[in-house]
Amino acid sequence: MDKKEDDMNDDEKTKLKEFLQREKEYLDKRRKAWDQQLKKVQSDIFEIQTKFEERLLMLKKKRLFFEARVLEQELYIIRLNV
Numbered sequence: 001m002d003k004k005e006d007d008m009n010d011d012e013k014t015k016l017k018e019f020l021q022r023e024k025e026y027l028d029k030r031r032k033a034w035d036q037q038l039k040k041v042q043s044d045i046f047e048i049q050t051k052f053e054e055r056l057l058m059l060k061k062k063r064l065f066f067e068a069r070v071l072e073q074e075l076y077i078i079r080l081n082v
Helices: 010-081
Strands: none
Touching: none
């Protein structure tokens, strides 16, 4: 509204207060919905990160295992040549 609150009559003031109250309720509901969505996204990110780290650890262990086998074979080859 373009009117100042002093220039309004009682009915307009009441409507303004109701409007401001509804606006506040709407913004609170919206904020709560955003908070819920944020928490869900954060938990999804945490879950994905955990799975990624587990997979990375498994791959690292496999790599170390195969590197050890390759080094063993290289040692056998060196022994055969001596």
